[in-house]
Structures are given as C-alpha cells and as structure tokens.
Amino acid sequence: MGKILGLFSLIIISIGLILGITLSLSQEKDKKGEIMENGSENININKIKETNITVTFDNNQYKDGLKTSWGFSCLIKGAEKTILFDTGGDDSILLENMKKLEIDSEKIDLIVLSHIHGDHIGGLDGFLKTNPKVYVYLPKSFPTSLKRNIEKYGTKVVDVQKPMEICKGIYSTGELGTWIIEQSLIIHTNKGMVVITGCAHPGIVKIVEKAKNIIKDKVLLVMGGFHLGNKSSKQIETIISSLKNMEVKYAGPCHCSGDNARKLFEKEYQKNYINIGVGKVINTKDL
Template identity: 35%
Template structure:
C-alpha cells in the first residue's frame, strides 16, 4: 500500500523546480518506487534534491514505455540504486538490459504483474504505434482506494482506466499522469473526460495531456480535479 506520491519531473513545475518535457514520480510506501525517469538526468536529480527525495532510497523502478522523455534518467538512477528491480515492458527488455548493464535487475512484464504488495502492473497494452509498440501502467492500493499512474497513455487513457478498474475490482480513487491528449481538439477531450468520470473519483493530469486538455479536465471534474506538476505531493 502506498502513502504518498511526489511528482519529480513534468512539463510544468512549482516555483524552485525545473520544468521540462517528460515525466517521473516518486511513489512512497512500504516499497519505494520511481515511476519513469524523465528526459534529463540532471533535471531529475536537481528536482529530487529540492524535494528532499533521495534516489538511493528507491526499491524498484517502473518504466511505462521505451521513450526518451521517460527513460532519460534511468542510467543515473540505477547508479544511485543498483539494487533496484526495473520493471519494463517485455517487448523492450533486451534494450533495457543493455542500457543498464549490471546495475539493476531488469524484470520483463507482459501480463498483469505484482510489483510489490498491493501494487501491480496492468501488463503490456498495445499503443497502435511502431515505437513504442507497448506500454504498461501502475495500479496501487491506498487507504482511500486504488490509484492509476500512467506514463503517456498511448493505448488510450480510457482503455487503461477500464483495465485498471477491472483488475482492481473497484472504481479508482485517482488517475495521475500523462493522458496524451495534447494533439486532440477540446470536443474530443471533453468526451474522454466525461467518460473517465465513471472510472475515477479524482484526476491529476499532466505531461502530455497538454495545457488545453488539463483545462478541459479542470472544467469537467471541478473539485475532483488535482493540479499536477513537478513539486506536487499527494498523500493518501
């Protein structure tokens, strides 16, 4: 069960932190998990230090998909936490094994997989793209309910949310991460936002959701919307 999430890397940032295109979040609990590693290691390190997050305290690393804005800090993180298990889509396991060498243990994920007690992967979901072809997301139990953490949601945020609900067997408490809507028009985003209201109580969209998409979710979810950027801390 997790207790807190701290956004380390995002296109937007709170004062004193560095914004940059990419995503990473620290998931704190009995097992500390780093979800994705942003695009640039130096920004990830600086933001983590500002937020008093020690990257060597990471027990596991969860890479949502093999894309530069989510994997850029991986080598640096594995140097600081060489003991960490690294959960990656099975389709890209060979790439990540070469990337980290002997620093860290790469664990390929194909089907829904337990990452830690009450924390699991949705399993690989097809993106409909050549690169990356697959992506997985993380579902975790909190005292307030299950949450879903997404990287870029290339398979479709609605599909991922539906699968998370199926696996957790309950409506989600919150969805956090990139929804990959920055190229969509506001009408399409509005329909997606309204559909997600059936799957989750709160949303915290960031990264590739896009500024207009974030505004649509804010208008749709109202007091169920959480402003999310580097520096955001959410306790459960």
C-alpha cells in the same frame, strides 16, 4: 521378453512423469507475480493504507525552485517498496529535483518504466550510477540491448507482460497498446485505486478500464500524461465523461495531456481536479 518390455515401458512412464512434474514446476515459477484478469484472492487483503506521490519531473511547474523539462517521473511511498515511476528525460534535472525535494536515491527500491520514449527513460542511466541496486520493471517488449545496458550496472531487470503484482498493493496493468507498448501503475489503497500513466499512448480510457478489470475496485485518482494534445475539445469532453462514468473520483492530467485538456478537466472535475507539476505532493489521506 514380455518382462523386459514391461520394465522398459515402466521406465518410459517414470521419465515422462518426472519430466511432466519438472515442467509444470518451472511454469509455476515463471508465472510468479502474474495475476489473473479477474483478480487474485490477495487483492483485497493487500490494499495499502495510504500513499504519498511526489512529482519529480514534469514539463509543468508546481513548486518554485525546481526545474521543468519535457517528460514525467514521480516517486511513490507508503507501500512495502519505495518506487520511482519513470525517470523523466534528463538525469541531471531528475537528480537535481530529487535533491531539492530531499529524496535519497539510495532509498528507492524499484523503478517502473512505462514505455520506451526518451522523456520517460532518459534519466535512467544517471540514476543507476547513484543506485544500481534497484529492480527495474519494464515492458517485456523493450529491446534486449536496452535491458543489457541496465544489467551492465549490476541492476536486476524484471520483464512485465501480463498484469502483475509488483509488491503488496502495487500492480502493473501489464503491456497495453499495439504500436507504442506501455504499462501503467496501479496503487490499491483503502480508498480505491490510484492509476498512474506515463504518456497513456494506449488511451487513458482503455487504461482505466484495464485497471478496473484487474482490481475490481473504484478509482480514487488517475494521474500522469494523458496524451490529449492532438484531440479536439469535443473528443476530450467525451473522454472526461467516460472517466466520470467509470466513477474516477479525482483527475490529475499533466505532462503530455495538453493545456486544453488540463483546462477542460479542471472545468469538469472542479474541486476534484488536481493541478500537477514538478514538486506536487499528493497524499491519498487528503483525498
């Protein structure tokens, strides 16, 4: 009887061990790409030499001949993957602007969507018709119906919740905010971080703080929609001084930042203010 009991407990222990190992292995797999809040060892060796950012969609004009419309989208080159950050509000305008800027949609590997508003995801469907082979990195909290709609094209969807490395030197802040959930993109270059925001609904200062928490490096440039249209000049000036205190070297507010904020940023940042609109190309080697 004792022997049988012994054998029985041995079997139970073995099953438990096997289950435990499989479970921890699968948890390991789920965490792939996610990085710790205080950074990973790879963070400093994965910096990229330089990046080239082209604004493909914005409500501000930079280059003649391109169409403006409410929304934001930009193309990021220089890392191991070519990335389209957001898709603007309208696919025909996005694709037409890309064509005029000589951007081949088939050469784009990844799309990162900042948040669910139509002026950032409106161009997605039309884009996927031209290149369904991209991977779409989106906030995990996006509705399942929207994710299934993307998968309908045969496109892979990647949920982002925690800060993660998207490819070498390129990171997502992970989901931020409470009401409107948003992720921002971080490009880690030899000269410091470039932080790109969609609408910055969680707050531009909070986003930069988060980026600094993840990467622990200086901020070369913050650009994108800063969502300051509803703020007073005084509030905007406080935000500018917070960014300056965080040693943000260059600032490029566009899209939903508001004309007043753009003016105030230009006044405070002077030669380090970057006037951004559709067609603007920024290369970090020039900064």
